Amino acid sequence: MSHFCNKFSNLNIKVKAGKLFLRSFSLEELAEKFGTPLYVVDAERIEERYIEVYKALSKYFAEFNVAYSYKANHSLSVVKLLTNLGAGATIVSSLGLELALVSGVSPSKIVFDGPSKSSEELTQAINTGVGIINAESFEELLLINSIAQNLNCVANVGVRVNLNIRANTHKKISTGLLSHKFGVSSNDLIRFLPKIKKLKNVSLIGLHSHIGSQILSLEPFAEQAKILAKLYSRVIKEFKVPLSTVDLGGGLGISYKVGDSNISYEDYASVVFSEIKSIVSKEGVNFPKIIVEPGRYIVADSSILLTKINYVKKLGNKKWLLVDAGMNDFIRVALYDAYHEILPTRKLNRKFLEKYNVGGPICESSDVFALNRKLPVMKSGELLAILDVGAYGLSMASNYNVRPIPRVIMVWKDKVKIVREKESLDDIIKKEKVPD
Numbered sequence: 350m351s352h353f354c355n356k357f358s359n360l361n362i363k364v365k366a367g368k369l370f371l372r373s374f375s376l377e378e379l380a381e382k383f384g385t386p387l388y389v390v391d392a393e394r395i396e397e398r399y400i401e402v403y404k405a406l407s408k409y410f411a412e413f414n415v416a417y418s419y420k421a422n423h424s425l426s427v428v429k430l431l432t433n434l435g436a437g438a439t440i441v442s443s444l445g446l447e448l449a450l451v452s453g454v455s456p457s458k459i460v461f462d463g464p465s466k467s468s469e470e471l472t473q474a475i476n477t478g479v480g481i482i483n484a485e486s487f488e489e490l491l492l493i494n495s496i497a498q499n500l501n502c503v504a505n506v507g508v509r510v511n512l513n514i515r516a517n518t519h520k521k522i523s524t525g526l527l528s529h530k531f532g533v534s535s536n537d538l539i540r541f542l543p544k545i546k547k548l549k550n551v552s553l554i555g556l557h558s559h560i561g562s563q564i565l566s567l568e569p570f571a572e573q574a575k576i577l578a579k580l581y582s583r584v585i586k587e588f589k590v591p592l593s594t595v596d597l598g599g600g601l602g603i604s605y606k607v608g609d610s611n612i613s614y615e616d617y618a619s620v621v622f623s624e625i626k627s628i629v630s631k632e633g634v635n636f637p638k639i640i641v642e643p644g645r646y647i648v649a650d651s652s653i654l655l656t657k658i659n660y661v662k663k664l665g666n667k668k669w670l671l672v673d674a675g676m677n678d679f680i681r682v683a684l685y686d687a688y689h690e691i692l693p694t695r696k697l698n699r700k701f702l703e704k705y706n707v708g709g710p711i712c713e714s715s716d717v718f719a720l721n722r723k724l725p726v727m728k729s730g731e732l733l734a735i736l737d738v739g740a741y742g743l744s745m746a747s748n749y750n751v752r753p754i755p756r757v758i759m760v761w762k763d764k765v766k767i768v769r770e771k772e773s774l775d776d777i778i779k780k781e782k783v784p785d
């Protein structure tokens with residue numbers, strides 16, 4: 350890119366007179382007012398994305414639950430916004446369940462996933478009456494059954510099936526192969542079914558699959574829908590288990606890099622619908638209620654991380670911009686080798702002719718946000734915007750290097766609000782006790 354061109358995922362990022370804006374907000378002014386590092390969340394963008402997902406599904410499916418995946422971003426302001434729009438919740442922990450309830454999600458719209466749920470977590474989920482608990486082993490089903498028996502109730506469960514589907518994504522966020530730890534194989538599901546049917550306090554209502562995250566092609570999703578629909582029909586017909594639900598997990602990626610391919614929920618819903626439809630019609634079973642668990646797609650491009658350049662230096666033959674945000678604030682580049690666009694908040698009408706590495710303040714070589722990135726000539730004190738940090742950003746932030754989780758602001762129409770304060774030392778140590 351020799352100069353700025355807006356082909357980014359969030360088209361509300363704009364340039365006026367060489368300066369970067371999010372909708373009507375100058376990002377430079379927001380950084381001046383609220384300090385850096387600073388997460389800026391565009392609430393309207395989250396709303397736009399949720400509505401896009403909802404509309405796409407409603408075009409094809411009579412009954413569905415958009416169970417937003419809390420792991421992508423569990424900020425209270427974000428989950429409340431989504432709850433108010435009608436979203437359900439996919440949670441993977443006890444506090445995630447409490448957060449969904451606090452944010453007002455009705456228990457019937459809560460999906461409880463995870464490969465190693467504790468008995469306390471399962472007890473809480475059964476007591477709450479969540480819509481579905483997706484079990485990942487026969488042993489987990491036995492535990493759910495015994496907990497439900499003690500509570501004198503019947504728990505609605507799904508089984509997460511490992512369909513052995515390869516999704517072309519980073520190895521650390523790929524989950525659909527038999528070499529991963531997730532789910533039970535289709536063969537084992539069939540083998541266990543007679544035993545599952547005998548469990549009196551478990552009602553098997555659905556099948557679940559999640560093949561990975563940041564997937565940018567429809568083929569793996571089509572394959573997933575097809576195999577799951579076949580299995581769903583077989584379980585109903587051959588084993589007389591009255592399944593009602595198919596949970597397709599999350600995983601649709603976004604375009605982080607200009608030129609990345611992209612799939613929309615419209616394309617996804619259409620493909621998945623036709624795969625399922627053709628199989629259930631052929632097999633003569635009811636069309637299932639659909640659950641989807643999107644995280645990244647809904648929140649990723651809503652947020653920007655603003656960071657100040659502390660120093661510009663040359664080392665060897667590389668030029669470094671050393672910024673005030675670190676991998677504790679945003680770990681995706683260090684952990685997943687993720688690519689994120691980085692823009693200056695001004696000088697966008699200049700040519701991007703310099704090549705810089707961008708690194709943070711943390712004493713670790715992986716604390717780097719970009720290598721050989723083309724930017725205009727930059728000076729210390731100037732600001733950079735790291736784009737598309739709304740998913741797996743703040744939710745993975747930590748206090749590593751005794752650094753506070755940063756301040757977060759949310760913009761909505763012409764309003765801006767602090768939705769999370771920058772942490773103090775007190776926040777960091779308040780749960781600790783020093784022995785005498």
Ligand SMILES: Cc1ncc(COP(=O)(O)O)c(C=O)c1O
Pocket residue numbers: 418420421439462463559561562563598599600601642643644645646740
């Ligand atoms: C079981 C499950 N569901 C849903 C998601 C959300 O995925 P994504 O953010 O890619 O939509 C994940 C994340 O990997 C997951 O593990």
